[in-house]
Amino acid sequence: MKGGGFRIYVLAYLVFLYAPILLLPLFAFNDGTVIAFPLSGFTTKWFAAAAEQPSLWLAVKNSLIIAAASAAISTALGIFAARASTRYEFPLKGGVMGLIMLPLVLPEIIVAVSLLVVLLGLGVNLSILTVILGHVLICTPFAIAILTSAFQSLDRSLEEAAYDLGETGLSTFRLIILPLVMPGIISSLLISFTISLDEFIIAFFLAGTQTTLPIYIFSQFRFPQSVPIIMALGTVLVACSIVLLTIAEYLRRRGLARSGAKDTGGFL
Secondary structure, eight states, X not given: OXXXXXXXXXXXXXXXXXXXHHHHHHHHTBSSSSOSSSXXXXXOHHHHHHHTOHHHHHHHHHHHHHHHHHHHHHHHHHHHHHHHHHHOOOTTHHHHHHHHTGGGTSOHHHHXXXXXXXXXXXXXXXXXXXXHHXXXXXXXXXXXXXXXXXXXXXXXXXXXXXXXXXXXXXXXXXXXXHHHHHHHHHHHXXXXXXXXXXXXXXXXXXXXXXXXXXXXXXXXXXXXXXXXXXXXXHXXXXXXXXXXXHHHHHHHHHHHHHHTOOOOOOOO
């Protein structure tokens, strides 16, 4: 009885969580402009209309630049932090790592307002660069979490064998360690890219006059005639996010399989 009740709870939770997402493509292909049942008919004109918006393409360009830069910087910082936390002991290690991971639990609006106050106090003009800085702060803890798992699964005897054969610490890291954790690195890049691409609050406060894709979507909801176009755009974004997360999870599992480590759960 308890097991049956738990299954019902899980099913209800999943329906509540994903039903709104399933409605996106339903209304994206609906011929009517009103987001309501019954549906008017099947059409793809909203996708074509979205592709004809110059302001949308500018927002997409800005978001791709921000997401790519944020993913690269976050993953690079995550490699250093994960390597240090799994390989070395240093004073206040727990406290330092806790501070680095703190953005995971802080409300994003608090982080955004704090960054805005600091940047304006320093006289920094709000732009794409400031959004990148904010997204790096948000994405780095996720990169560290992914890469820590990858570094922990390494067999330390491989590193010791490389030292015995005359390799330096740098060459061992470059030739032995990095190839072994490469699936985790790619997974970190994809996850960080997805998080940055979808992030709204940080971009809303720090973008200044620049427009990112989430900000563009938010602004278009003021116009009822644009809602079906946003539904079509949302469908494309959900599909892209699912593809990226699936690739990231595949690479994570592949990395664990190569190292022989036990899989304790992932993204999907």
